[in-house]
Amino acid sequence: MKPEQLLIGDYPAYYQTYIDQLPQLELLTLLRSQREEMVNFLTNLDPVDLMWSYEAGKWTVAQVLPHMLDTERIFQYRALRIARKDKTPLAGFDQDAYVPASGANDRNLEDLIKEYNAIRESGICMFESFTKEMYKEKGISSGGDLSAAAAGFIIAGHEKHHLSLFKNKYNL
Template sequence: MKATLLTTEEYNAYYDPYIKALGNVDLFQAFNETEKEFLNLINSIPEEKLHYSYGIGKWTVAEVLLHVVDTERIFQYRALRIGRNDKTNLAGFDENLFVPESFSNERSVESLMDEFKVVRASTRLLFKSFNDQVLLRNGNANNSVISVRAIGFIISGHVKHHIRIIKERYL
């Protein structure tokens, strides 16, 4: 299944830049490529840059890294609930409330990398468990219709988005 096969009825237009940034990739290719790119980026960040913020009130690099992990977990949860045919409208989340509570600035680059690897492995296993019928299933998250397969591509597109942000604003 390719990202370009998604229809605009499968996700909120807010996520369009994330999905479009992936190009015509397969879901698992997107998982693999964004994982490799993200880990390479983290490896390239000097320790002294980990706690750098480009402006007052802006997140540090460490906070951005853990935000990516937190968001992937939340989207996994959404995929699981919708994949299991739960019709509940799933709540949104406020990343600006999560970041200060993550204590990411107290963590090492290695611990952030390890956590991302484990979460990504879990994402990959979850999506491997879904058959085609489940991947096409729609649910409702944050008051918007979303399909399970769209969630998978959004996860990778979100990582790609933050890779670009880190490169442009932090390094």
């Protein structure tokens, strides 16, 4: 499935900016290519870059990375629950509470790369296991409709968004 194949009602409108950033690639191709791009980006960072923030009060690079990891885990979980026809509404999460609780500024780059690879590989394996019907399943997440496929594309769009910020705002 490609982003253009998502239907109206597959995800809340506020995720449109993430979906719009994506190339028209199959979800699994996209997740794999992003993994390569992100690992390349991360391995080229200097450890001192982790403490960089582009503006006072904004997250450091070290804080953004666990935020991305947490978000990916949460959307993988949402996709799994939805694909398995669990109709229990899924709660939102407070990203602003997660970041300080993550201890991100005490993490090292090697551990963050290791965690990123593990999470992304886990997600790829999960999405590979989904049938076409599973991708189309919808559930309720954060008060809005969400399809399993849309959850995958939101993961990809969220990463693309932050990678763009790293390059354009953080000048990395």
